[in-house]
Amino acid sequence: MKILVSVKRVPDPYAKITPNATGADINRDGLQMAVNPFDEIALEEAIRLKEAGKASEVVAVSIGGAESQEQLRTALAMGADRAILVQTDALLDAPSVAKILAAVYQREQPQLMLMGKQAIDMDENQVGQMLAALLDLPQATFASKITLENGSAIVERETDNGIETLKTPLPAIITADLRLNEPRYVALTGIVRARSKPLETLTPADLGVQVQTRMRLVKVEAPPARKAGKRVSDVHELVRLLREEARVI
Amino acid sequence: MKILIVAETDGGRVSEKTLPAIAFAQQQSPDNFTILAIGENLQCIETLTGYGAQAVLTVNHPALAKPLAERYAPVIAHHARQLGADAIVATTTTFSRDVLARVAGLLDAPMLSDIIALETANGKLVAKRPIYSANLIGTFEVEGSPVVITVRGPAWGKPNPTGAQSPVQSAEAPAAIPQRAEWLGLQGGSGGRPDLTQARVVVSGGRPLKDPETFEKYIGGLADALGGAVGATRAAVDSGIAPNELQVGQTGKTVAPELYIAVAVSGSVQHLAGMKDSKVIVAINTDPEAPIFQVADYGLVADLYQVLPELTELVKNSRA
Known part of the structure; x- marks a missing residue:
């Protein structure tokens, strides 16, 4: 069974993100970049399925400029077998990303596609669901546990109401939530081995996709700050203020 | 439109x-x-x-x-x-x-x-x-x-x-509804408390609450006294003290109750993202430098084990 995993290049989750001088984008000077943490979890799951003998090949795909090769090399170092970069410098909205991924899916014909539930830059949480719609495949979003058996996946999903369990036939699109697993650290041997693994570069045109971006980020600003209030000395003062000043109890 | x-x-x-x-x-x-x-x-x-x-x-x-x-x-x-x-x-x-x-x-x-x-x-x-x-x-x-x-x-x-x-x-459903994925079950639920995203009052706890029993006793006790919902930090959820669906923050739920009481919550950026639109924020924490105090309307530097039982009693009495 082949598993396709998408990997997005995003700012390091621990980096301090600020607006740039023009306010049209973030400050990218010296910004560390990383694999989107949710994609890393999806990739870890795919590699574990391969290690458990449930999958035969793990293919990582990214979309972006040449610099996204770095994140694909990380994916290869973690244990993906090969990688595909759909190289474009165009600013893409989620429907465009879904269309490119759908074309890669059609070319690769995997039995399962795993991806993060959202990227930690735009926090949209859209592409997996859009991709499932475009490919007319079942979807299981926000997965916290995946069990494969007899051509189906049993997926536990983190919803606002609790953990929901779905069963879906494969192929399907499954998006990873935080608690699906804890990704491994990349070992040095993996980094060395990754250098000799295949990394193919395509363009959207090679895949027959015309991208048309209809949504643009035009301004970035800091949210309004909340002011610190007062310190209280004990619970009696707290209850009195909550009752008499804030009037919330 | x-x-x-x-x-x-x-x-x-x-x-x-x-x-x-x-x-x-x-x-x-x-x-x-x-x-x-x-x-x-x-x-x-x-x-x-x-x-x-x-x-x-x-x-x-x-x-x-x-x-x-x-x-x-x-x-x-x-x-x-x-x-x-x-x-x-x-x-x-x-x-x-x-x-x-x-x-x-x-x-x-x-x-x-x-x-x-x-x-x-x-x-x-x-x-x-x-x-x-x-x-x-x-x-x-x-x-x-x-x-x-x-x-x-x-x-x-x-x-x-x-x-x-x-x-x-x-209204009609379209002729064909795909039926490949099946629903098998749902575990969880708020256990009779108001829904976290709808509640007028939310009491949240962090990892210092030690274990699920302690969390329920202190955080659940105060929430019940206030007729509120219970929330938790990611650290509390990750360490198994509170169930996933109680997580407040960027990777959990966004809440904006009238009163949000953060107990032993340090106030990470990710947690603040899920609750800073609350009308009134109360922070109770032993660390006077905890970032949660920067967004709190009322801050109390104290050990939760010393002050929460008394606070819960005072709230019960004031509502009785």
């Missing part, structure tokens, strides 16, 4: 989580919005009828008894096309994130997730929404119609009753 609101349902009941989406429609297009509710033998339709919608459409079908995106999305897309909707809108929840993004895929529509403001300028929609784990606010321009939108509940609040009742109309 013609708006189609998708009501949040669990397949059986309409949820009040729909209300911020209705408040959004009242602001953006008060005379031209329709609400669609999907399920089987749907209850609580009256939750939706008092706010000026042109109609409340209900689709009842045995295949729709549980909210599966693969089944709900084509029903929504069908009615969006029939209505000629310019915007398909729901309140941001895991339900709408799952279902509406699939609708956007079916309609080849751009989607704005979790917006806090919207206006029209030069024929384009201009929306604001949190990005980078709510560290920043992004302004986005969108072209084309329809557009799929989820709205951040706390930013839009509750709709105003209009005094009239919207007509409830039974």
